[in-house]
Amino acid sequence: MTVTALLAALRRRRLVLVLCALLFPIAAYVAAKQLTPRYTASTTVMFEPTDYAARELQSILRDETTTDAVLASQVDVIRSLSVARRIVRQFDLTNREEFAWWVTESKRPETLKYRWQDAIARRFGALSPSLGELLAPEAPEPRPSEERAEIAAAEAVRDRMLVVVVRNSRVLTVQFTSEDPQLATDAANLASELYIADQLEAKFNAVRRANDWLDGRVGQLRAELQTTESRIAELRTASGLTRGVSAGLATEQVSRINSDLIEARNQLATADARLNAARRGGGGADLTALASSNLTGARAARDDARRDVERLQATLGPNHPDVRAARSRLAETERAVGGETGRVVQALDAETRAAQARVASLEAALRSQQGRLNQSQGAEIQVAALERDAEASRTLLRAVLERSQQTVSQTAIEKPDARVLSPATTPGTPSFPKVSSSSWRRPCWAFSSACW
Numbered sequence: 001m002t003v004t005a006l007l008a009a010l011r012r013r014r015l016v017l018v019l020c021a022l023l024f025p026i027a028a029y030v031a032a033k034q035l036t037p038r039y040t041a042s043t044t045v046m047f048e049p050t051d052y053a054a055r056e057l058q059s060i061l062r063d064e065t066t067t068d069a070v071l072a073s074q075v076d077v078i079r080s081l082s083v084a085r086r087i088v089r090q091f092d093l094t095n096r097e098e099f100a101w102w103v104t105e106s107k108r109p110e111t112l113k114y115r116w117q118d119a120i121a122r123r124f125g126a127l128s129p130s131l132g133e134l135l136a137p138e139a140p141e142p143r144p145s146e147e148r149a150e151i152a153a154a155e156a157v158r159d160r161m162l163v164v165v166v167r168n169s170r171v172l173t174v175q176f177t178s179e180d181p182q183l184a185t186d187a188a189n190l191a192s193e194l195y196i197a198d199q200l201e202a203k204f205n206a207v208r209r210a211n212d213w214l215d216g217r218v219g220q221l222r223a224e225l226q227t228t229e230s231r232i233a234e235l236r237t238a239s240g241l242t243r244g245v246s247a248g249l250a251t252e253q254v255s256r257i258n259s260d261l262i263e264a265r266n267q268l269a270t271a272d273a274r275l276n277a278a279r280r281g282g283g284g285a286d287l288t289a290l291a292s293s294n295l296t297g298a299r300a301a302r303d304d305a306r307r308d309v310e311r312l313q314a315t316l317g318p319n320h321p322d323v324r325a326a327r328s329r330l331a332e333t334e335r336a337v338g339g340e341t342g343r344v345v346q347a348l349d350a351e352t353r354a355a356q357a358r359v360a361s362l363e364a365a366l367r368s369q370q371g372r373l374n375q376s377q378g379a380e381i382q383v384a385a386l387e388r389d390a391e392a393s394r395t396l397l398r399a400v401l402e403r404s405q406q407t408v409s410q411t412a413i414e415k416p417d418a419r420v421l422s423p424a425t426t427p428g429t430p431s432f433p434k435v436s437s438s439s440w441r442r443p444c445w446a447f448s449s450a451c452w
Helices: 003-012 013-034 068-078 081-091 101-110 112-127 131-135 146-160 183-237 248-278 285-290 291-318 321-412 435-442
Strands: 039-047 161-165 169-180 418-422
Touching: 003 013, 003 112, 039 068, 068 161, 068 169, 068 183, 081 183, 081 435, 112 131, 146 161, 146 169, 161 183, 169 183, 169 291, 183 321, 183 418, 248 321, 291 321
Parallel strands: none
Antiparallel strands: 039 169, 039 418, 161 169
């Protein structure tokens, strides 16, 4: 096989080659023209997380570093089923043949093929019912429920939606393909708007949940503080405590009662000793200490009478009338001493009983005051603990109120983490099939790629 022979073979078959070079592109063009054109509209979105984050809300709204994983998550958010379902509801895509197979099924009985097949089946069914059933066309499938129809249309919308991350950037390209160029444009723009609106709504919901929780916490803290203050007031009323007055006054009263009790016990001991001495009929010194002038005079008269009796007995004898008279006077003086001694004992006994009563009264007063002091001290301890709890509740309440005010102000300055760079415009040429009239103005060679 030489070059000359190859060129000779090509010359002999030049008509076949020319026909192939002309017929194949023409056939491809005609076939492409028979296809339903589809149009693709594109919207570009810039993903830029907001740099503002209040210090108190870092646990509510957390700013993430933009990574490939974050951008991939944003792609899935835009292509989510919830966004697709809202697009379906917005444009009533459950009644469009492009997205609803049941619409095509409902139109199938109107096609020429279905009517011819149905007519043939009826003709043969008149002769043989089984043959008629065999040749009969398949009945159209019924329309699914509204929920299932919306989900099926949303899945079709997701298949027509393409979200691409522009390399080495935070720009997202949202593309939507449809047979209707206006629908493609509106759907691409609506998907971007829903994505941005969902971001802002998510932030508002987060702040709203935080506000609701903080409001509930404020109400709870206020109720706890009110309960604590009520308990403090009840304890102060029950224990007789006065705000600003400590237990020092009660302690001073107990100390004074103790001093009085010690003095009263000393007086009681002295009175007991004097009473016992008087009851035993103590000596002259003891009786003199009783400070009774009558008793002292009676005892002096008795001593004089006794000396007279002893003197007369020594000189006159025991049976002398003077001796008997002296003895009679001695007996009278002794009776007088006994009477005065009884009166002194009665006075000392009354003094002792009075001292005992005073000691008992002071002891009762001491026990009562000590009980009140112990109760007051216990109440003071409880009140101090409750006041610490109340102060802690007030501090926490102020902090929660401050944070609540900050979250309210956060709502006014929130903005979404994305914005539309360029909205979609109505495409003028279909994206499928790829047919360009300019290709017919260029020369087409037999083995060039433009001819295939």
